[in-house]
Structures are given as structure tokens and as C-alpha cells.
Amino acid sequence: MTTLRISALVLFLYAAQVLADPAPEIPPSNSAMDSDTAMNSHMMSGMYGNHPMSREASGTSWQPDSSVQEGIHNMDGDWMTMVHGFANAIYDNQGGPRGQAKSFSNSMLMVMAQRDVEGGTIGLRSMVSLDPLMGKSGYPELFQTGETADGKTYLIDRQHPHNLFMELAATYSTPISSSSSIFIYAGLPGEPALGPAAFMHRFSGQDNVEAPITHHWLDSTHVTNGVVTVGYVVKNWKLESSVFHGREPDQYRYQIEPGKLDSNSVRLSYNPTPNWSMQVSYGHITSPEALEPDVNVNRTTASVTSNIPGDDTNWQTTLAWGRNAPSAGLSSNAYLIESALSLGHTHTFFGRGELVDKDELFANTPTSPLAGENFRVGKVSAGYIYDFPSDFNYKIGVGGLLSRYSIPTELTPTYGANPSSMMLFVRVKIQ
Template sequence: MDGQHPHNFVMELVGRYDFKFSEHSQVFVYGGPAGAAALGPTPFPHRSSASENPIAVIGHHQQDSTHIATNVVTLGFAEGPVQVEASTFHGREPNETRWNIGKGKPDSFATRLTIALAKSLSAQFSTGRINNPEALDPNLDTVRTTASVHHNLRFSSGHLSSSLIWGRNKDLKNGARRIFNSYNLEVTMNFLHRNWVWTLMENVDRDRTLLPIPVQPKPSCRLCCVVGFDLAPSKESFTICPFNHVILDPEGTPVTIEEEPIGRIQAYTLGYERELPVGLSWLNLGLGVQATTYGLPPQLKTVYGARPSTVVVFLRLRPNGNLSEHMKLMHQHK
């Protein structure tokens, strides 16, 4: 139900230069062949409120998917608690080759306003136009708008981090418009030093590409497998047919699957993790479990069932000390 793709191996390859006018005033330039545009909240893999959740949020593509944009250039200015940024970047999503760095001239733009309301409380509002993000739908452009509030509370044996996020895509194609909204509330708590508990509540618009449609007995497109059809393409069709949104109906006529909204999905997640002693000062190891239950519109219940749910058991590794420094950077305003 998430309908998302893996990230490239190289997600960020950038440089940044800061020039300070005074202790509380500076300009900066950020850029490189792969990096984050000034659009959206802190990306979900780097948010302290989602630090232990191993699964991407469903609303990722309405909120912060441009954190892996290519050929990014950002100019920013900070004065006290206020920071303003403007970016240009290449709007196309990464292709199916995960080991390279995407190419393309900057053709999209975004701007973001961030305000540090307090030392542990910040908010952002951002908007941008992403041109031609989908290789399978080259006539599509997207105007994305996001707003979020982030809070971090520290106490003697841990901390509590929370985020409230809204993201909205307005897709533009041949004069028509379609709108997708997403809403997240996520909270993660570290307590008694080695224990983590978190929750995530989501309400996200989804589209009809998640629904099956009739196909001829021998499908000629990989998409048939992706959306869950019983029949799989032959080996020959994998080699001669591209992966796209066009399949054949029972009469053999090409059918294009448009990403039209069909309703909203609700997802409710609860997780727990325990850090394990490994005897290595540089390694932090955790064993966790996470459960999610979903609320679906009627169309999707015929595919996924009335009350679908998932359980994930995972082993988490990261360099010791990395998280605390990372959280300091995420919740301070330079």
C-alpha cells in the first residue's frame, strides 16, 4: 500500500559553505550531484521522531521525497531564529539503476522558511514546483506544499521527539489537476537509556494504481506483477517489455493507469526496541518489533482485506554516539 521505491545507494554527495556576518547572521551555499532540496520537513530517515522506525512513511512522496534530488543548488540566509532557503534541482525521480548518480540539468525549484520557536521547537513551511518527476508520465508536473512542527524534549534517562507533518501534491497534466494530501503524527521516546518506544499515525491520499485491472491471459508488462495479478509475465516479456504504466486489456488494447485519487489510507503503528550489549564501544545494536494496522477505502478492501496489518522484526545497527550528535544538529538552529 505504500507504492514506493528504494533509494539510490548514493543519497547525498554535496558540499556546503557558510559565511557569517555575525554570531547570529549568516549566508550559506549548499549543493552537489545528489542531495536534499529546500522542500519539506527533515526527511524521515533523519528525523529524530522517526529514528527507530525501519519503514518509510506512506506520505513520503507528498512530504520529503526530494531529499534525494540530483544536481541541487541551495542558497540560504539565517538571521537569529529565522532561516530562508531557495533551491534549484533536477526534478526527475531516480531511475531503476540504484548504484549510479542521476543526471539532468536543474529544472525545478523550491523555497523553505524555517523558524526556531524555541531551542527544542522548530517549524517549517515550504513549497516548490517539481517538473517531470515521473519518467513514465513525462507530461506531469507537481506543485508540492508542506508544513511541519518538530519538538524534542530531553530528560535524565533519554528524550522524547515528536513531529506533526502535512504534505500536499498538486499534480498538473495537460491543463488538469489532481490533489493528494498526507498527514503524519509521529512520536519516539528513548527511556532508561536502552529502551525505545514509538508510534506513528498517518492519513494519506492514495491512487488507483494500487487496484488490479483486467489483463489478457499473457500480460506483457512488469506492472502486472507489481500490482498483484495472479499471472506473471514470461521471461521473454521481461526482456522485451519496458516497465511502464501501459498494459493490455482483454481485447489487446493498451491501457494507461492514471494516478487518480481513490480515497485515503490510515496507518497506525506502534514499535519497541531494546539496545543490546555487544561489547564494542563503536557499535550500537538494537533488536526491535513494530506492528501496523490499516484503515482502507472500500476499493482497496477488495484487494488487501478489510483489516490488513503487518508485523516487522528487525535488527538495527549504527555507529555508537551518532544518534545523539545527529539529534543535536536536527533540533538546533544555526
């Protein structure tokens, strides 16, 4: 019902705008722009409206207009294309009694294309990852929870791999006036209108090779096996609603497994200036966890992102909150602040602070006296990466990060008094 109400509101706003402005001014065709402009994503119009392409992040989410948008941009006839991606080779060492060490690789390749057609803009989005090669159990990460590696037990203290196909989506938008538009987004898989931009797509978090332990409170729906979103954009505001398949991907990471569009969400986004982006969102997720098929989750999120560009520098910070309220069990909250500072295109410093309620840390040992209890876990990470200067369309960097945890005393016998972890990595990134 929430989705139907929001969709009706979007259509109402559309009708109201048409009546107010019966002769819309259609923005100039992207294909008419010269090649220099085509290479500048801050000047190109986006897929969803007459705003800078750099505003658009993962799925239909927004980021500050001034955000860095790396990748290879090109004009091919009437089509504007963009290719972006990275591959990391990582050595991971998680300390304490529950920690493990592993060498693995994670990666992502995104290809996007858009063109103007009579009456609007069509877009194509695809994103693939070779994460399944790391194995179904993913990589060690203390206090990370969510999903399963075998359909029988929970992944605990491990981050699951992403699917081979992370996004295969198509979009269509049409202008109502010079400052407003409506759009539709459909993906199998895709990302619904819920939460901030996914962590590997926002500048504040993309250089940190470790997934946030708040992931399943903020942006875990970014790979959804079936989603349709309808949205209305007016100036710096965006109202959108999605219907999507609520079940998270299973251990068969090479497959696309469509399901019923049984969940819904709504998100309001606002970019008050080129350097700021905000969103609030709410979603009802039906049966997200395969091991708890009768449990639904109501998720609420809010986030603010600041981006400060400069001469050969960029500094972005994201502050986010998420709350999961399951139909059975305890509600829980998660808080995140992360920041990244790039200097001279070679030095990048990044950090992340998190505070999250975890009730799955003993799910695989249901006889434990601590099973089912909520524990507030804090994590602070800091890292650095050096990118070697390059005249090519890719760059190679080396980096590392350290993490420390704050845990309640009840967890000390299991995790140790002062658990910590570290990662060392080599990265190849399209620029």
C-alpha cells in the same frame, strides 16, 4: 522565477545586514575549542551559521537544537568530523491479498566534515546506502507508491530502495554578524529546501525501519540528482531557496545521473526555542515520475517538531502535512504524526499515524474501474527496540513493529477487510 525572487531577497537581506553592521563579529574558530567541547554537538557551531550543530539535520533542514545527534565526533587538525550510520536486517510480512513477505536489509552511512577558513566555514557531506542490494523492486509495504523498478510499471505496495549515493555535497557559509550568516549548498546528489528533515534523519522516525506512506508528499526529494541551495540565517530564522533536478531516481540505483536544474523550491524555518522547530515550504517539481513525464507537481508542506530531552531520556514528536497538486490529475493531501521515546539508551518506543490520499493503487491495471481514483488510506504503526548496552562506538538492537490500516470499502475486495503488517529486525547502529 520563484527561485530568482527568493535569491534576490536573500541578497537584499545580506546587503541590509552589512550596512547595518559593517564590522561583523566572526564567531571563534571551531578548531580553537577543547576536545571535550568538540565532542558535544550541542555546543559546536553548525555548517550554516552560528547555531548548535545539533540543529542541522538532512540536507539544509533544521530540527530542534536539543535533538539527539548520535555518531562519532572527532577533531582531526582543523577539521571536525562526524560519522553516523546504521544497518538493519529485517523480516517483513505484509498481510492481505496484496501483501507479501520478504527478508532484506536497509542501511545508511553518513560522513561529514567541516572546518573554519578565513571568512567562513566549509563543509563536506557524504551519504551512501547498500539498499540497492535488496533488489530494484525494494520491499513489500502496503499502500506505498512511487517510482518504478523497471521503467515500465509503477511500484505499488512496495517501497523503492534508495540509491547507493544518497548525498555528495559541499557547503560554504560566511557570517554577516554574530547572529546572521549566508550559505550555499551544492549536491550531486543532494537534498533541496523542501519539506521536513528526511524520515531516516529525524529522531521521531529514524527507529521505524518502515518508510512512511506519506513519503512522496513530504520528503521524497531528499535524494535529488543535482541541487543548489542559497540561504540566509538570522538568529532562529532561516530563509532558503533551491534549484534542483526534478526527476526522481530511476531503477539504476548504483548510478548518479545528473540532469537539468529544472525545478525550484523555497523554505522558511524557525526554531523559537531549543525544543521546537517549524518549517513551511513550497516547490515546483518538473516531471518527477518517469512514467508520467509530462506531469509536473506543485508541493506544499508544513511541519512542527517538538523535542523533550531529559536525564537519559529523549522524546521527539513530528507533525507534518503535505499537498501534491499535479498539472494533470487530482490534488492529494497527506498527514503524518510520529513520535519516539528513548529510555535509558536501551529502550525505545516509537509510533506513527498517517492519513494520505492515494490515486496510484491501480495504476498497473488501467482497465480497472478503480484506476485513477483517490482513496483516503489511514495507517497506524507501533514498535519497540531494545539496544544491548555497549561500551563501543556501536550498539546492537532487536525490535519489531505492527501496523494496521483503515481503508474505504471499495478497497476491501483488493486488500481485505482489516489489512495489517509486521516487521521484525536486528539493527547495528553507530553511537
